[in-house]
Amino acid sequence: GNSVTQMEGPVTLSEEAFLTINCTYTATGYPSLFWYVQYPGEGLQLLLKATKADDKGSNKGFEATYRKETTSFHLEKGSVQVSDSAVYFCALTPSGSARQLTFGSGTQLTVLP
Amino acid sequence: GAGVSQSPRYKVAKRGQDVALRCDPISGHVSLFWYQQALGQGPEFLTYFQNEAQLDKSGLPSDRFFAERPEGSVSTLKIQRTQQEDSAVYLCASSSPGQGALLNYEQYFGPGTRLTVT
Numbered sequence: 001g002n003s004v005t006q007m008e009g010p011v012t013l014s015e016e017a018f019l020t021i022n023c024t025y026t027a028t029g030y031p032s033l034f035w036y037v038q039y040p041g042e043g044l045q046l047l048l049k050a051t052k053a054d055d056k057g058s059n060k061g062f063e064a065t066y067r068k069e070t071t072s073f074h075l076e077k078g079s080v081q082v083s084d085s086a087v088y089f090c091a092l093t094p095s096g097s098a099r100q101l102t103f104g105s106g107t108q109l110t111v112l113p
Numbered sequence: 114g115a116g117v118s119q120s121p122r123y124k125v126a127k128r129g130q131d132v133a134l135r136c137d138p139i140s141g142h143v144s145l146f147w148y149q150q151a152l153g154q155g156p157e158f159l160t161y162f163q164n165e166a167q168l169d170k171s172g173l174p175s176d177r178f179f180a181e182r183p184e185g186s187v188s189t190l191k192i193q194r195t196q197q198e199d200s201a202v203y204l205c206a207s208s209s210p211g212q213g214a215l216l217n218y219e220q221y222f223g224p225g226t227r228l229t230v231t
Contacts (some may be wrong), residue, residue, distance in 0.1 A: 103155030
């Protein structure tokens with residue numbers, strides 16, 4: 001079946017530090033890949049997505065590249081801010097379908113001033 | 114425009130009680146999903162509707178869980194004879210089909226209902 005494995009947290013960084021959150025997946029074919037973010041007290045929001053190999057999703061300074069050869073979709077940001085403190089979820093939907101998302105377990109990020 | 118709304122936001126139930134959780138999707142969205150999110154975990158799929166048809170209920174953990182969307186809009190997730198292991202946040206998401214081969218439409222999530230079974 002499909003699965004997503006995320007780097008375990010929590011992750012604590014100082015403001016302006018570089019962020020990487022690792023995500024690898026198991027799926028047949030070419031799934032679509034997503035990063036969702038959950039800010040404290042708020043619902044899940046789509047941060048970025050990529051639908052085919054070598055695509056790069058980007059939003060709010062965050063980037064992730066769909067790597068078919070390593071089945072990975074690592075999230076990166078060059079300079080984090082306190083406001084980036086949240087829980088980040090990597091997720092996929094199967095190829096040829098836009099049905100249910102399969103999520104990783106989430107990574108809690110805390111950015112200190 | 115209005116996003117996905119869910120009610121109640123918080124529900125405390127005594128073990129053995131029945132509960133009903135409501136989801137109002139974004140107007141016009143054809144697809145509706147329910148997920149269960151245990152504390153410290155990622156959401157897990159429960160069930161999926163396309164309009165009023167329940168196309169996939171493979172994630173429902175037991176026959177105590179039942180979902181419906183009779184008019185293809187509002188959906189209700191019902192849990193009968195609640196157990197402590199049902200304590201979780203229940204998330205609803207809706208989406209609209211993409212065009213052609215671009216089946217990569219976004220799911221928009223509601224704020225969730227936090228269910229605590231005592």
